[in-house]
Amino acid sequence: MEKDSVIESSSTLVHKENKKVLIITYYWPPAGGPGVQRWLKFVKYLPDFGIQPIVYIPENPTYPILDENLVQEVSEKAIILKQKIFEPYQLASVFSKNKTKKISSGIIPNQKKQSLLDKTFLWIRGNLFIPDARVYWVKPSVSYLEKYIVDHNIETIITSGPPHSLHLIGLELKNKLNVEWFADFRDPWTTIGYHKSLRLSSFAAKKHKFLEHQVLNSADCIIVTSKTTKIEFEAITSKPIAVITNGYDTEQVGKQTLDTKFSLAHIGSFLSERNPIILWESFTELIQEIPDFKFHLEIKLIGAVSQEVLETITRFNLDPYVNNLGYVSHHEAIVHQRKSQVLLLIEIDSQDTKSIIPGKLFEYLVSNRPIIAIGPEDSDFAEIIANTNTGQFVKYSEKMKLKSVILDFYNQFLEGKLQSNGIGLQKYSRKSLTRELAQLINPKV
Helix, strand or coil, X not given: CCHHHCEEECCCCCCCCCEEEEEECCCXXXXXXXXHHHHHHHHHHHHHHCEEEEEEEECCCCXXXXXXXXXXXXXXXXXXXXXXXCCCHHXXXXXXXXXXXXXXXXXXXXXXXXXXXXXXXXXXXXXXXXXXXXXXXXXXXXXXXXXXXXXXXXXXXXXXXXXXXXXXXXXXXXXXXXXXXXXXXXXXXXXXXXXXXXXXXHHHHHHHHHHHHHHHHHCCEEEECCHHHHHHHHCCCCCCEEECCCCECCCXXXXXXXXXXXXXXXXXXXCHHHCCHHHHHHHHHHHHHCCCHHHHEEEEEECCECHHHHHHHHHCCCHXXXXXXXXXXXXXXXXXXXXXXXXXXXXXXXXXXXXXXXCHHHHHHCCCCCEEEEECCCCHHHHHHHHHCCEEEEECCCHHHHHHHHHHHHHHHHCCCCCCCCCCCHHHEXXXXXXXXXXXXXXXX
């Protein structure tokens, strides 16, 4: 790489007593979506605990979603390092920019409806780029960071995935320099919801497992976002595993006037696999059974929505009640969370996804709006909702319960009494969670 391809920004001087930590992440402003929030907020608060964050990111990434407003949230105390990246998505977009963008963001077409081009892209993604299409960033990053770590006397590095290829950067640096290494898994690796959709060959599947095993057994400490992922990883490694969930931050959003309609808002990517037939059936039946329900109902879709979900909504004749707003900025998403009558949280109906705790859940918790969550049995987020008294969880097999919950919330809406009364929420604040992280990095904190 050319020297001028490396950019270092240090708007503040590093206090000599602060412990320096190198954070290697792909998603960073102006990237939008939930993947960017975790480390953006950790970096914001780490200096409060005597830790200087040095963030290494790609200089020319291919982000499926952009949110320029998030650039303003980057801490002035962070040192930012950038290095150019080559991504095959940039070449694949010549054939279909829309398809590569959707696959990059995790929106994979239903297997029965995949075109030949869909199948080709998925096979290439799963079998030629292992663990993912950012793998070509590993070698140049190791080459640059190896020298930077030595020159700046850095003792601790953190890698965050997905993309899990970033953990391979940590693996190489650990082997070369024996630095202290924390591997942060925002999502699982081989059990993540879309992994089985990648049309993996036997060789590719084994390679993923091999690399996952290497990373989990080479890092000094593993950080995960849910207790189920911790249990899964404990079957693979004896290394210490810490659970630090995602969380909520103080947002500069004023008090919102609630929607006049009985609005139920889904915020975030609405994947094909998350298509909750019981929800659409419940709406259709309540429209037929409750005379005025159709006059009040509004289904708000905020974020990327798969074509399969939209087609299902049409099939159930629900289009007149849908307000499809598409992707909005994080700030606007917070506004909608606080003005919508009910918030929808939907996860794929699979045992592989019971460990997934969507990042938006924690913002939902402090929105003062009740949550209806639909997911697989024993979902980790069901326990959080129950413990915080912020809504109702329903399994995919419980349509009658779902109808009852919607009807109960609807009646409270008619009476002007619909709200959420959350308890024990402070533990999920970004600052509290950063304190947990800081104590892992420096037990003296």
